[in-house]
Amino acid sequence: xxxxxxxxxxxxxxxxxxxAMFCCLIRILRGPAAQDRVLALDCMYLNGMLFMxxxxxxxxxxxxxxxxxxxxxLGFASSTAMAKFLLRGEVIE
Amino acid sequence: MTEQIxxxxxxxxxxxxxxxxALVALIGSSGLLRxxxxxxxxxxxxxxxxxxxxxxxxxxxxxxxxQEQKLAIHALLIAIFIAVTVPVTTIFLMRAALFRARRSGExxxxxxxxxxxxxxxxxxxxxxEMEPD
Numbered sequence: 001x002x003x004x005x006x007x008x009x010x011x012x013x014x015x016x017x018x019x020a021m022f023c024c025l026i027r028i029l030r031g032p033a034a035q036d037r038v039l040a041l042d043c044m045y046l047n048g049m050l051f052m053x054x055x056x057x058x059x060x061x062x063x064x065x066x067x068x069x070x071x072x073x074l075g076f077a078s079s080t081a082m083a084k085f086l087l088r089g090e091v092i093e
Numbered sequence: 094m095t096e097q098i099x100x101x102x103x104x105x106x107x108x109x110x111x112x113x114x115a116l117v118a119l120i121g122s123s124g125l126l127r128x129x130x131x132x133x134x135x136x137x138x139x140x141x142x143x144x145x146x147x148x149x150x151x152x153x154x155x156x157x158x159x160q161e162q163k164l165a166i167h168a169l170l171i172a173i174f175i176a177v178t179v180p181v182t183t184i185f186l187m188r189a190a191l192f193r194a195r196r197s198g199e200x201x202x203x204x205x206x207x208x209x210x211x212x213x214x215x216x217x218x219x220x221x222e223m224e225p226d
Contacts, residue, residue: 009108013115020122027125035190043138076178083185
């Protein structure tokens with residue numbers, strides 16, 4: 001990383017994103033109902049996806065883009081499946 | 094990959110956009126802790142899905158376009174995908190939470206889709222013609 005401003009700003013952004021993921025983690029552990037935990041997990045995978053994009057800029061490599069895309073895809077699928085489970089009691093009827 | 098130094102103004106611009114995106118993500122996530130009820134908290138991830146994702150996506154697109162000397166808009170794919178899927182997830186989670194709240198006897202708005210009778214009753218309650226029971 002040789003750009004002077006980016007090499008300072010990207011670790012700050014990563015720190016803020018980890019703090020955001022920590023907020024979600026507290027809600028996952030404390031959440032009074034199951035839907036709170038699912039919502040916090042949904043929020044957490046969005047933060048993780050943003051973290052992957054920032055890492056991709058930091059290491060200047062496109063390989064992190066695929067990781068971010070996978071997190072986005074599987075996060076959507078898992079959140080939908082868990083919401084379906086909360087609604088019906090089973091995922092595939 | 095040959096790494097090159099960006100011009101300083103572009104450096105500052107990308108840094109500002111990335112930090113803004115991370116800050117917005119932090120604000121949205123702290124909403125999960127600060128808001129009181131589930132039906133307020135369900136709005137929190139959408140702030141990440143809209144502003145934070147689009148900020149980081151713009152930074153990624155600009156950085157890789159300059160770095161590789163060609164248009165690199167693959168990060169736009171993630172932003173569009175997130176913009177399409179997060180409302181779907183929110184609606185599903187909201188329906189599940191409403192269903193569970195109704196079943197456990199909490200005071201939530203009546204269902205509109207079960208049958209026409211309850212729908213008519215709900216409409217009457219909403220117009221103020223009938224007292225909710």
